Amino acid sequence: MKKIFLFCVLLLNLKAFSQQRYELNSGWLCVNVKDASASESQISTLGFNTSGWMPATVPGTVLTTLLNNKKVPDPFYGMNNEKIADIYNVGKEHYTYWFVKDFNESAAGNDQVWLQFRGINYKAEIFLNGKKVNQKTHEGMHLRVKYNITKLLSSTGKNRLAVIVYPPDFPGNPNGGQGGDGTIAKGLTTQYTAGWDWIQPTRDRNTGIWDKVTIEKTKGINIQNPHVVTLVPGKRLPGAKQAPAIIKVSVEVENPTGKAISGILQYEIAGKLVKKNVTVSAAASEIKFPDLTLENPRLWWPSGYGKQDLYPVNIRFISANQVLDQENLTVGIRQIDNIWNEHTKSMGAYVNGQKIFIKGGNWIISDAMLRFSDARYDAEVRYHKDMNLNLIRIWGGAILERPEFYNACDKYGLLVFQDFWFSGDCNGRWVDPLKKEDQWTRRNYPDNHPLVLTAIEDQVKMIRNHPSLAFWCGGNEITPPEDILNPIKNDILPRLDGTRKFFDFSNSDEMSYNAIGGNGDGPYGIQDPISFWAVKTFPYNSEVGSVGVGDYESLERFIPKENMIAPQFKSKPDSVWDYHKYIGYNQYINPYGKAKDAKDFAMKAQLVNYDQYRALMEGFSNKMWDWYTGSIIWKTQNPWTALRGQMYDYYLDPNASLYGLRKGSEPLHIMMNPLDSMVTVVNNGLTDRNNLMVQAKVYDMAGKDYFYSQVFNSIGASSVRRFFPLNDFLKKMDQKDGVFVSLKLLNEKQEVLSENIYWLADKNGSYKGLQELKSANLSVSANRTSKNKIAVTLSNPVGNPVAFFNRVALINRETGKRILPAFYDDNYLSVLPGETRVVTVEFHDGEGNLAVEVYGWNVERQKINIQ
Structure with missing residues (x-):
């Protein structure tokens, strides 16, 4: 009883000294620098009057704050973006702002208080209670910064934080090029903000305190940048009893007190406690724990292959029965390997020893104005899981996404292919008359290479513990400059990670050998669905896609009523459609009947959307391990109200693209090859499927069914099997008005495991039968x-x-x-x-x-x- 009492007292004692962390995410005020007629020390002092200042959105951009204060119209609606001043025309001062935040905090005893900015764009000076916080100007969007503010806190506990934020040094001319005139890439910031072929320019270039601001209070010691590596040797099966896994953990420990501190550094995972007696001197140091062998671990698998089991990890520094600091994180136990497939001439992805056929989507950024939220991240990543995808590629012209994004990928089983901040368009891959500087000059963007390397180190540390993070990539369609590329490959990633494949650039031969020629990616417009089956493309295609106009309800959200005009083939679309980057549906609408109006167009566009994306993934899956080891769709989402490359719109409303892709990407899927009408089954699973019934029927336009065949058979793990063709039968049906083909895959209980319905055109390639289809009273x-x-x-x-x-x-x-x-x-x-x-x-x-x-x-x- 006495032991239990002492144990409880110890727990209470540890609790009393637990870490404190909170966000400064409300109560901010801001003013344009032209309207702030006072010194930095005055502005950052509590007595300074801010009564005329605007409420500021932090985290957020200047443009977000202006929008929330109704100073600008919604740039995502109609042509409103044209009504907002562009920084290139009005100068950087127009978007240079002071931000202030009052907060309560004090320090006593061995308390240490830390101020962390997770992202400021682009430069900033930081002041607290009249004193300068940063001795060196903060520079670079993709960089966390942390300051020990213990000695700058007010003795009263009431504090004022003031930050002046300057826009990117080179905002660039938004002249219609990819990244405008390209000079946006001279700095370490988001290239898309100068405009791209899927977005108009973001007028402030994302200037602001765009990510979280955090106060952390510790007791002398500061634990930071934990690193957890999981090794899962051998070939595993989901749900089976597992051989042991090896867990390797290290942390950085900082001691700002000026004197050595001794104690116990420990971490706990799966009920196992690993301890180490340490003495931390005044300098920061990395401490490695002894390896842990974890028996029968619950493994993390990509979506479609198994569960996404996750483990909480708690890391603590304890001295004299006090918790001086702690960090909590969540990890998944898995191992990712890459093995070259000599047959396809492309890289093959393996998770826990099992080969994974990559079905991916390209991701730009969640919101062009950086209005991020856990809920939005969760919804967007869930949509990718709902599409039966297993990978998201983060495109290099934006950001390394926020940790909350990777949390969602961990939860839903989406592997992440992560680009760094380079693009072929801005960084000099091609001759481009819209670019201000030549290829040799652009090849060395950004100007400050040491800053890039510092930011890469920081951002790798920020996200490396996520099980979903699978691959690193030097850049989109181009490598970084040699003096950046070589340190990434030979120093930074081996030293800070060492467990993930690094591709020099997104369509490099080491990823997917380009024997066909060209750039190695695309095409991007609407294609004949047969082409996805018939034309061999790059064996691990990083960008292949189509369109994705939403339905009428989606269009109504951002196209004014007077502009709701159905675009016609071979004529320039309405100005708003054009401004929002419409790609023509061309001849693919007309077989369903020429669109009468925008509502009719939107409905018929969904038929095209569904057919496109179903055929895309079916065609690639049909040649799984023969032509391909994977494909990544360009693209699955839009960060603004664009009319191309999306499975759901900016407002998170899905269109038929999502469900066509969901159908074509089913882990166990029945389909028909349009080249020879061969009924085919794909099994992406890791086990054989036996005693399956494959069934085919045809329905005419009146609803009469014509039974063709059903057979019992089986299909091996991770394979494709062809069963029987429908060609002769379809010829007998004549198809004078078109027909429906119904395919079903059933188990021995006659439960439907997969079903698929195709609508076939008549002999003339028209859907006349659909145009005359009688009503169904559903x-x-x-x-x-x-x-x-x-x-x-x-x-x-x-x-x-x-x-x-x-x-x-x-x-x-x-x-x-x-x-x-x-x-x-x-x-x-x-x-x-x-x-x-x-x-x-x-x-x-x-x-x-x-x-x-x-x-x-x-x-x-x-x-x-x-x-």
């Missing part, structure tokens, strides 16, 4: 199955035609507006005659007053109350 009901889930049941009576291409939308019952984000396990789906389909919708807790809306190609729009 019966729909909706039931709430839990606080954040609804089951929508769609039934199509016998004798009806196919109820074709139905959109299910969760809406507010009163306003009719969609609830966003919402996650559907299927959408834009067709219901065969005599069949019932159930769609599950998941949404955020707390949403009320809900209804469901359903409409389709030949199904009238209806609103359904939820039972």
Whole structure:
């Protein structure tokens, strides 16, 4: 009993001295530098009057603050961006601002108080209570900075922090080029802000205190930059009893007190406690723990291959029964390897010894104005999981994403391919008449190479513990300059990571041998779906894609009513469509009937979207391990209201691209090769699938079904199997009006494991039958199955035609507006005659007053109350 009492006293004692950390994320004020007629020391003193200053958004950019104070119109709507002053025209002073924040904090005894900025763009001077905090000007967007402010705190505990933020030194001319005139890349900042082929210029170039500001209070010792490496030797299977894994942990420990401190440095994972007796001198040092052998670990797997088990890790420094500092993080136990595939001539990705067929999407940035949130990150990454993808590539013209993004990737099982901050467009790969300087000059951007290396070291430390982070890449379509590239390859990554493959650039031969010629990526416009099956492209394609215009409800959010005009083939689109980077759907709309108006166009565009992305992933999967080891779609999301390359819009409303891709990327998938109508099954799983029934039927436009065949068979792990062709049968059907092909894959319980419906054109390549398809009276009901889930049941009576291409939308019952984000396990789906389909919708807790809306190609729009 006495031992228990002493143990409890010790726990209480440790708790009393636990670490404190909080964000300074509200109560900021700001003013343009031209309106601040006082010295730095005056502004940063509590007595200085800020009554005329604006509320500031921190974290955030100057433009975000101006928008939130209604000083500028929404740049994502219509042509509003043209109404906002561009920094290139008005000068940097226009977007140079003072930011102030009052906060309460004090230090006593051996307390140490730290101020950390996780991101400022571009330069800054920092003051606290009338004193300068940073002895050297902060420079560089991609760099965390930390200051010990213990001695600068007010004796009263009331403090004023003041920061003056200067825009990038070279904002660049936004002349319509990729990155404008290219000079935006002379600094270490976001290149896309000068404009790209998917976005208009961001007028302030993301100037501001754009990421979190944190106060941390410790007891003398500061633990920072923990590093956890997990080794999982051998070939593993998800869910099986596992051989041991090796855990390697190190941390940096800083002691600012001027005298040595002794104590116990320890970490805990999976109930195992690893300790080390240490003495930390006045200087910062890295301390390595002894290796831990963890028995039967729960492993982390990419989405589609297994669970994403995660372990909390707690690291503490204890001295005299006091916790002087602690760090908490979450890790996944897994090992990622890369093995060259000599047959495909491309790199193969292996996780826990198992080869993974890469199905990826390119990611730009969550929001062009850097309005990040945990909820938005979670929703966007979840959409990628819902597409049955297993990788996200972070494009080099933006940022290393924030830790919260990688948290979501850890949670949902998305591997991350991480570029550094270089692009072929700005950094000199090509001759470009829109660029201000020649290729030789641009090849050496940014100007400050030591700053780049410092930032890379810092950012590697920031995200290296995430199990989702799988690959490093020197840059988008070009390597960094040699004196940056070589230290990354030969020093920084081996020293600070050492566990991940580094590709020199995103389409390098070491990733995917380019025997075809060209740039190694693309194309980017709409293609004949057959081309994805018939044309061999790069064996691990870093950028291949299509379009992604949203449906009518999506377009209404940012296109003014007067501009809602259906774009026509071979004519320049409306100015707003053009401004938002519309790529023509060209001849792919007309086979469905020339668009009558914008609403009709948007509906037909969804048919094209679905067909494009389903065919893209089916075509690549059909040649898995033969032609390809993977592909990465350009691109899956947009950080503003663009009209190209997206599976969901800026407002997180999915379009048919997402569900076509979801279908084509199924881990176990039945499909039809359009070249020879061969019914084919893909198994991305790690185990054989036996006793499967493969079934094929055809439906005419009246809804009559024609049974073709069904066979029992099996398919091996991570393989493709061809079963039987439908060519002769389809020829007998004549296809005078087009037909529907229904494929199903069933198990021995007759449960549907995969199903797929194709709509085929007539002999002339037209969808005349669809244009004349009779209405289907679809019966729909909706039931709430839990606080954040609804089951929508769609039934199509016998004798009806196919109820074709139905959109299910969760809406507010009163306003009719969609609830966003919402996650559907299927959408834009067709219901065969005599069949019932159930769609599950998941949404955020707390949403009320809900209804469901359903409409389709030949199904009238209806609103359904939820039972």
